[in-house]
Amino acid sequence: MKIYFLVLALIQGITEFLPLSSSGHLVLLEKILRISSQRLSLIVYLHIATLLVVVVYFWREIITALKDRKYLLHIFIASVFTVVVVLLLKNSILYFLDNGIYLGAAFIVTAMFLILSDRVKMVSSQDLRISQVIVIGLAQGLAVLPGISRSGITIASAVLLGVNREQAFKFSFLLAIPTLIASGIYEFKNITAFLNHTGFFVMFSSFIVTFIAGLVSLHVLKTTLINKKLSPFGLYCCIIGLIILTTGGWR
DSSP states (O other), X not given: OHHHXXXXXXXXXXXXXXTTOHHHHHHHHHHHHOOOHHHHHHHHHHHHHHHHHXXXXXXXXXXXXXXXXXXXXXXXXXXXXXXXXXXXXXXXXHHHHHOHHHHXXXXXXXHHHHHHXXXXXXXXXXXXXXXXXXXXXXXXHXXXXXXXXXXXXXXXXHHHTTOOHXXXXXXXXXXXXXXXXXXXXXXXXXXXXXXXXXXXXXXXXXXXXXXXXXXXHHHHHHHHXXXXXXXXXXXXXXXXXXXXXXXXXXX
């Protein structure tokens, strides 16, 4: 059972940062392996590890952003539009849990964004425009739907809007910080319940596995993004989506 939790922690660390949709993979695991609600509580707990990964990896950028009122305003505006989309779509999540067709389609949408972003020419660094910030925030809101990768759709949307790739990478994950904090607060009861029913070894080792996998995945994503090689991730998502669609999902 301990190995099982470690495998889940590894999957969470990889898919949370690479543009593969962690929520989509978790829904698949839930349906294929029949994961219990307690085990899914582990994933909620591991959001703390993913938040720490972002803070550690981007600590210099975070300090710089805290001194830049305009950048903080951009984060705030994008977050507001994210919340609006999440509130509008939160009831739609049930469709993705009950019918695999929706999940398969969402994976393919992620694939399309990733593949299209590789076709965009490199652009020089420049200040983000409010219109770009709003669209990125809206895109992040779509990631509430399983199968839509948060990192994938925010970075790809930014690149398609003409944002420099390194800027897109940075903004996407700094924008993730409020989201991860809000998620942790919202799911606090589930986290507490999990900690009360799980041993220290499972808690600590799972946290470390997710943290290390997350750091490695972030580095891989930055390298592939700059080198315009997100298409392989898009191909993977497309294959997963097509498999789900051709097998008729699980309804």
